Each structure stands twice: as C-alpha cells, then as structure tokens.
Amino acid sequence: MPVIAIPIEELNRRLGRDLTSGEMEAHLDQLGVDLDGFSKLRRYRCRPSGALIELNPNEELPPRCPETLVEGKPDELWEYLGDVDVVKMDLLPVRPDIFDAGGLTRAIKGLMAVETGLAAYPLDPPSLEVFVHASVESVRPQIGCAVIRNLQIDDVGLRMLMKLQENLHWALARDRKLASIGVYELSAIKGPITYSTVGREDIRFVPLQSDGQAVTPQAILSHHPKGTAYAHLLEGHPRVPLLIDKVEQVLSMPPIINSHETRVTTETKDVFVDVTGISDRVVTKCLHTLVTSMLELFPGSRAERVQMHFPAMHNLPATSVALPTMATESFEIDVHHACRRIGIDLTREQAIELLRRMRHHAEATEGSAHHIRVTVAPYRNDIMHEVDLIEDLAIAYGYHRIVPVLVPNMTVAQERPERILANRARGALIGLGFFEVMSLLLSNPEEQYALMNVDDPGDAVLLDNPASVEQSMMRTMILPQLLRLFALNRGQGLPQRLFEADDVVIFEQGTPHPSERLHLSGGILDTQVGFSDIKAITEAIAHELGMPLTYQPIQHPAFLEGRAAQLFYRDEPVGIAGEIHPVVLEKLRLVQPLAVFEISLQPLLATEDLYALEPSKSHGETDV
Amino acid sequence: MVRQLTTNAYKVLKQLEAQGGRLGMEAVVAQTGIDQSQAMAVATAFAQDGWIEITEEIRLELSLDEEGAAFVKSGASLLERRAAEALRQKAQPMTPVELAEATGSDAQAIGKIMRYLTAKGYAERAGKSLVWSSAADLDIRQPDEILLERLTRSSESCLLLDASESNDEALQEIIKGLRSRGYLRSKERKFREIRLTQIGKDVLSDGIEERVEINQLTEAMLLSGAWRKASFRSYDVTLATAPVRPGKMHPLRRVLEETRRAFLNLGFAEIRGPYVESAFWDFDALFQPQDHPAREMQDTFYCARPNQFELPDEALVETIRRTHEDGGETGSTGWRYKWSAQKARQVVLRTHTTAVTVAACHKNPQPPQKIFCVGRVFRRETIDWKHLPEFHQVDGVIIDKDASFASLLGTLTAFYKQMGFDEVKFRPDFFPYTEPSVGVFVRLPGAKDWFELGGAGVFRPEVVQPAGVEVPVLAWGLGLERLAMVRYQLEDIRQLYLSQLDWLKESALSR
Known part of the structure; x- marks a missing residue:
C-alpha cells in the first residue's frame, strides 16, 4: 500500500490550530488509517524547472528531476529549501477523499466537531464547452470535466495537486485503467474543447517531461517514460484518445500524458480538469473527489461546471449536460436498527450529531420517530447501503467506546470427525516417538513424480497461473514432501522419526469436484532400519485407529524390491510401506536407510457430504 | 570407630597415609589408578569433612617456540650478544647496516634487537649508530640467556618452574620478552596438593575399611537377596545427562x-x-465485485484442471447477479456493472476460509x-521471509x-x-463483505508493538x-501463521514449513 506524507503545517493551517501528535494519532486511528509515523522531509527545488521534491533524510538527491526529467549534477540541479514536518500514513483505497491536506482536514474538523455536516461546494454555471466525439466509445468512452478558478498555486500547492492526482489514480482508478485525470492551465486553452480520437501518426504535440520536440502519439507510446508505462491501456486501438481545443492545441492524450503548452505552473490561477475512463462510476467519483479536494486545498478557489455535449453513444441518444453534477445520494437509517447492529444505545439526536461529524447531512425523517435521512457527500465512494452509514456512525462513536459482550444464546460445540481422527493418528505417532512435520499442499511434478520415479497419473489439481515452478499443483501424496524434509534435516542426529497427518487432493477424471483425503505418512531414518521396523509402526496405527491392515508385496520404483508392501483395508488399497530405494536416497543425498509409509485414513470417515453441518440445537431459544 | 569408605575414598586416604600425609593430586591419580575427576571428587569430599586440606598453586610451564627451537638447534648465541661482540671489537660507532654485516644478519633483525643492546647495557646510542658501552661485561650471562639454557638442558620438552619462580615478576617480564620474540611459549598450570589434617589422622588411627559398592541393581541380586549386603555407588545428581x-x-x-479448542470452548x-472452490463461493457470494483487484490473476x-465448476441453483445465481448489479432486494445500490456467470464458474484455490x-x-x-x-488458504505469492503461497486461517x-x-x-x-x-x-x-468492519490487533504481555492478526x-x-x-451475521478471518510467529518470536515465516528437527525438538510444549 503506498505511503503518503502530508505536511503538518498544511493541516494545522487549515484546521486553525496546532494538533499534538497524540491528537493526530487518535483522529487517524478513529478513521482506520494506518499511521506510519511522524518525520521530517527535506524539501528541494529543481533550479531549471522550479519543480519541488521532498526526500527522506537518508535519500540521495536524484540526478534527474522526477517531474520534469531535467538532468544535471545533483548538487547543481537542486536548491535546498529546508525541512518540513510530515505525518506519514498508508493510503486507504476506500477513502481517497482523505488523502490530501484538504480532505483530511475536512474529516478531522468533523471528528473534532469544529465543522460538521455536508461541506458546501457551490458551482458556477458553465462558460466552457466540451464536445465528445462518438469515436471514443470503443477506446475510452467516459469523460467528465470542470473548471476551477482563483487557485493561486505556489510550488507547495503544485506538488500537493500532483500528489492528489497520483493518489486518486492509484486508489480509485486502478493505476489509470478505470479513469485518469488531467489538469491544465485554463488560459492556454481556447474553447470549445473536443474529446475525440486520432490516428497514432496523425498529429504531433510536445508532451510534458520531454525535450520540447513535437512528436506523434506513437512516438510517445514507444519512447516517452509515461508512454511506455501506460501503453498497455491503449493496446489494440489504432486510434488513441485526444483532447484538443478550438485552435487545435492538444491538451492531452488520455490516459498517457498532457501537452507541455497547457501545463500548470506557479503562475496558474485558473485550471481546466478532465477525467476520462472506461467506468462511468469511477470517472464521476474521481471528478467529484478531485474537485472537492482542490476546493479544500486552495481556499478562496471556486468551481465552475463545464457544458458537456455527448453524441449518441452506449445505446443512448445524444445529450448535453453540465458537469460535475456533484449529485448527492440519500439514505434512510433506522436508529433502532443501527444501534442494535452496533450494540450501543443512542438517541436519534445523538445519532444525527455523530453522522454530521462524519460530514454527512443528517436530519430527522418527518413522520417517523426513529428514522434519519442522510445525504452523502459526492466525494464518498463507499456508501452503497444503510449499513455503510451505520459503520460511519460506529466510527464517529469510536470503536474503543463500544463495550465488548458475548451473544447470549447457547450453542453446542461440535468437532469435525476428520479432525478427531487426525488428532488420534497424531497421538499414536507422537507416542511412538515421532515428530510431526508440516509441509505445503502445493507441490510440483518434479517432487511428486520424478523424485518417486513414477509417471504422472493425471489425477492432480493443476494451477493455471503458478507463481513459481515449485508450486504448480496440489499434492496427491505427502510422502515426496516428507522425503524432502528428511533431506533438509540431514545431519541433525539419528534416529529421525518424522510424520505428517494432513490432506492430499485428488481429481479423478469424470468427477465434478476434486476429493480431499486425509493421509498419514511417516518414516524412520537410522543407521539400521528396515521393512519390519516400519511395518511395526503401521501395525501400531492399525491397532490404535481400528483399521486392520493386510499386506501384499508390491513393486514400486521408489522402494527396494522385495521390501515394500501395498496396504489394504477391507480389500481396498489404502497405502504403501517399505524401504526407500537407494536411487531415491542418492537423489536426496541421504546416506542412511529410510523406511516409510503412507496411509489414507479416508476410509475411516463416513463418505456422506463432507461439508455438511448438523444444525446445532438451540436450547430454550425458539423465537426467531 | 572403624569407618567404612567407598573404594575410591579408601584408596586415596590409604595412599596419603603411606606417603607421609602429603601428596600431589597427580601422584594420587598415578598411584591409585583412580581417574582425575573421581579422585578430585573424593578429595573435595574429604576437605569438606575437614580430613584433609587442599592447597593449590599456579606454576608456569615453558616450552620452546619456533624461533627458540631454531636458535637452540643452531647453537649460536643471541643476536644482541653477537652484535655487542662486534661493537666491542670495532670500538667505535656502527650503523645498523654495519652491524648486520658484521653479524651476518640483516638490518631488519638488527632493528628489532636494538632496544636489547641498550637495555642490557651493551651499547649506547650515538645518533643513528650504536657504540660499545665501556661499563658492559660480556662475560655476565643475562637472565633470558640463563632461562633459555635451562630450557635447552631440561630433559623434558618443557620446563616447569616452581611456584616461587612462577610468581617472580622479574622472571615473568623476561618470559614475556622471550615469548614476544617467538622463542618460547608459556602456559599456566594448576597444581593441587592434599595434606592430612589432625582430624584426618584421627580418622586413620580409628581405622578405616573398604566398602564394596555396586553401580546397578540387577535381577540376579534381587533373586538372590545379595542386594542386602550391597551398597550402591552414589550418583552426582548435578551432572548433566544427554538431552x-x-x-x-x-x-x-x-x-x-x-x-x-478455543472456539469449541x-x-x-x-x-x-473445499480448498478447490468456484469463484462464486470465494468471491461472488461475498459481494466482491468481479473487477476487484483481489480477484486478479496476479x-x-x-x-x-479443473477449470470450471457448475454454479449452484439458478435462483441463487440470479439473486447474486442482481445483488452485484443493482443491489437486488437488499436495498443496496449494488456495484453497477454487468455480472458474468462465466467468471463465477472459474475454479480458484480458496483465498480465504470465509468461502467456507x-x-x-x-x-x-x-x-x-x-x-x-x-x-489452509492460498494466495498467489512467491516464497520469501514474509510470504507463503498458502497459510492457515480461522474463520467464524x-x-x-x-x-x-x-x-x-x-x-x-x-x-x-x-x-x-x-x-x-x-x-x-474495510472489507467488501462486512459493515461495520474492524481490524484486530494483539500485543504480547509487556510488549510494545501491536500485531494485526486479521479482520472481522x-x-x-x-x-x-x-x-x-434474516438476522445479523458476525464474521471474522484471522491469520494463524502470524499468530504462531508472534508466539514463537519468529522473523521468517518459512521456518514454519522447514520442520527443522532441532527446532521441533527444542520448541517446548509450554511455549
């Protein structure tokens, strides 16, 4: 999870008071944010470009400006501006609205009851138009725009704005896949703007972070750092999305890069923002979160709608709409139900106050004694149901204030039979001086078959996307892994007696589901050990588990001939026991004889629905 | 009163008496044939009873080192003596180079012995050169030479100094000098001597006799009743046993x-x-949207194999589809996307026991x-110290x-x-399937750090x-490897699946 750093002075200035680190920690904890700690960052300005960076005290100055890609000797490139105190925290994907100084301040003001209820974001009527061309439908069909005026960005503000975009790209937009944001100098644009597509070689513009040469979209996708990083998002599309103004000045090629001419600088007062993407919901949430956070970040700024002209697309007729709508959603909460779900006791007035502290609008529902009408801010991405607001209520109340209790109703404990059986088998082997080992259920053909000198019988569950060749299938036998563990324990003294009791998974052709079987496998490694030693063990298990076994000689390429037996229970084969063949011992680089066994305990378990649960009987509790 | 003593005790006391009441421990061992540790145990017991006194002295044992052995073999005298001879003959200042030439050595060797030439009074400095000191007398043999001669003459390969010499500080200085020049090695050795006290003498005059001792009670002894006359050798109960x-x-x-056990209680x-489960039960039934990052191949x-499972009955699948798309009957807005039955049929290794x-x-x-x-649950991870592709959870x-x-x-x-x-x-x-949701942290008694062990x-x-x-359902999923790592204070999660025998043996049941 990305870690973000918010300058404490930016928070305090917006809050109008200095929080102690304890207060800050308490507020973040209450919101469920992972605090990474408080620290200092060193702030530098890139001399040629004016871009600001912040580095950890132990980080070295980069030879290249990460924002503008200007290169130089670090000492000459960077001007040290001083240290800044920051609070570091993990980015929480469900709450992208609190990961900038503006949004976080809004939330903390609520918790502190300094400012509660829905924050108001008045919008001016549109003065700019955007025409959407139908050709974007197959590439990146969604778009929303806004204008924000009177920003007065300084270099710190510019950096915060850039970080805000980055965070939204990560948390909401799945790294620009679902949506991507562009911010532009409004004065560099002549409206109306067109959102359309263009052939990959059909236009040239100067991208941000470049040497100032006008290049084609294809050149950007092939050579520009941002182009190569995000080219996969436009793969398979001969025409790429493009925002362009009345005088054919390119604004950007979403979701890759903006043009150099429309870049935002510390001179910028007014900006145009766009969010394009493939998900309507995410584009809208991104736009709303971006606009509201910018209004919080830059006090005194005002937002203005943009008149959007959509063609007939998505099986919908052509339409014209002013965005952002900043539409809010309303939910009805039953206070009794909410209190019961949380396990606390609140009056309706208390609940209303707590919801307002979470920056919702809340008021008593007319005509009801215990309902609340809640209006949710447009930047909240995570409210789908009344229960989401009940959680906000619990958070505002404070988890630490909720008194833990136990459910009052009696239920009866019940153990699974295969767990009881496995433990009985463990008890027997431990009593015989064996140590239990544990290995992964994931294995590989090399281990399961090649080590054992057998062919793949084709009855294993296979992975489609293994992360490593070592784990590409589910094991069908424990024994190969047990042999590996004997090899790992080479030189750790003798005798070695190891066993494992756990599941294997077998998928027989023609059956709908793989079957999971409880197996028991063990072995003895010693200077002298033989078939009769291991048969004594399987006989002991047979006795303790009530599983009389019969033995027939078997030829198995992993075992010494004449010293291995197949084990039968009720005339069905259930396992194998014997002395491991020296060929296998050599592969494992073991220099002592090893006698082993593996038995399926599955026949001891009833074969009915393994996953059924007997409904537990309630005692004296009938009204449901 | 005649005292009965164990065989060892009897032998030691008798031998001490025979040797006039005073004997070194080495002689005790040599003369009685009792091994060193047992003889010492007897002596310690006697001393506790006041029958004997044990005295201890430290003596230095010297032996020739590499340089020393070569020196003795060559039969030459020390280089500073040869250099002094040369100075006396020359009777005027000589540079180190001249000295090296005169003694058949090299300038580096001369450099090393310069300080001995002055310290032993053979010569005085004259700038960078040295000049014969008129007060010197080459006939007087220096203490280090005497010591080396003694060592050479010694019939053994080493020379054991007596206690007073061993403690002589001047001699220790000389030994230190010779040691640093690589001529000899020295080692401290502890010598113990036992001496009969008056009480001991009284015990002897009262009379002692040997008691026959046995190590092991046997079946034969019990059958014959011989155990009645036997006495059993005592164990040193403090001695370590093999683990x-x-x-x-x-x-x-x-x-x-x-x-x-805790949940049963x-x-x-x-x-x-099942470990092998449809995406339907692992994700869809939990309202995890089909484009959720956790569902990605990554x-x-x-x-x-198998790559597809049948979905449950149609009515349920339809309910789940609608719940995802627009909330269905649940009062939710849903995720507002088009739900795919094909994605729900995909077969996964369960990513959490919440599927169960x-x-x-x-x-x-x-x-x-x-x-x-x-x-067990499965996540697509490569193995490192923090990650395994499978681990255990408890869900409830x-x-x-x-x-x-x-x-x-x-x-x-x-x-x-x-x-x-x-x-x-x-x-x-925050989890897609619970509301309210909570992270659970625990702390070991007295510890500072909290560990997050799961969600609920x-x-x-x-x-x-x-x-x-129709009623509230509380749910949780807690990682158990993490809990085991906190419990056993492990840094590396892989250790749990290496099953190193030493670790298995030594991790006590009480931990």
Missing part, C-alpha cells in the same frame, strides 16, 4: 489446535470446506448458529438475532484471551440476504 526430547506436535499445529461447531491461484463460512450460512441460515473453520460466523458489532468484539476478545493475548485492540478496517465485521445485507439469513 532427550519427547515426540511432539508441530509448533504451528499446536497453535491450530489451540485455536480449534466457546460453543462453536466446526465445519470444513493475486489469486486459478486452476487449469459463507457457504455454511447458505446451508444453515436458521439462527442461532456459531460456526468456525480452521484451514455467528448467526444470531441478538448478535451485534459489540458481540463480535466480545467474541474476538474472548478468543484471544484463550490464546494468551490479554490485550486486544480494535480499529476500523458484520456481514453486509448483500451477503446474507441472498443466503436467506
């Missing part, structure tokens, strides 16, 4: 079993479910129920009309208390209403 360890459960298994019924193991508990809710929707499941649900978020916190507190964690902390957390919450209506449950 023996009982066979035991794997440490991680012990945590898994304690976890099961709280009245929970145990269930299990994080979840999908199966190539949610299926149990569908099978047994009638309250009250308390259900848990301990089992409580289906109860009186269940609340507060009783979820209470149940988890009770569970961790049984596991030995008195301190539990709860903090908001009240199942969303979008999860439980399709299952036909």
